[in-house]
Amino acid sequence: MIFFDKVSKIYPAHLNKKENIVFKDIFLRIEKGEFVLITGKSGAGKTTLFRLLIGEEKPTKGKIYFEDKDLSKIGHGKIHTIRRKMGIIFQDYKLLSTKNVYENISYIMEALGVPDKDIERNVPELLELVGLESRAYHYPDELSGGEKQRVAIARALVCNPDVILADEPTGNVDPYYTMDIINLLLKINEKGTTVLLATHDKDIVNSLDKRVVTLSDGVIVRDEMGGKFRL
Helix, strand or coil: CEEEEEEEEEECCECCECCEEEEEEEEEEECCCCEEEEECCCCCCHHHHHHHHCCCCCCCEEEEEECCEEHHHCCCCCHHHHHCCEEEECCCCCCCCCCCHHHHHHHHHHHCCCCHHHHHHHHHHHHHHCCCHHHCCCCHHHCCHHHHHHHHHHHHCCCCCCEEEEECCCCCCCHHHHHHHHHHHHHHHHCCCEEEEECCCHHHHHHHCCEEEEEECCEEEEEECCCCCCC
């Protein structure tokens, strides 16, 4: 489903700074329906990996495939067709403060041209999935960190994506709600959606018994099924 084929990402030297080698000839294959944890120290390239996959960054060398499509051959004007197959969850939620929970989800559907009747049906279904039916008309500043992240997850699901990219989704969440977010991602994965979870939370990694890919110094140093947190 996803294949990084000998991918390098190097930012050139600028002024008095040396070139920044984020990745060096990495190979990574992820199959449909997998739940994969991407770990590594801050700056190891977890976010860059996701940015390459959604086309916000281009590899310096190598190719990236998504569902057998070579992303390097997809022009900037058409990359949105690929992004619609990916749901992206950020650490900082990226909710609109002037819109309530329902509107934060529905406005994306409106932008995609989804008919009103489908929005009226789908938004409540998504809110039920993430357990926020009773918070539909609350605004972001009235929500806990865990609730905000659940709104972000619901929003990432609006296009029924094939893959979820979750970039440190529990980083700003109270530890009390951390496993709520992880359990929701597991539930989504059980429905057949591929999940890539970038995290440096040792407890999350060690509790899940899932495939763990560890990045360090520009390379994949470990790729283990049922892996543990080891840097």
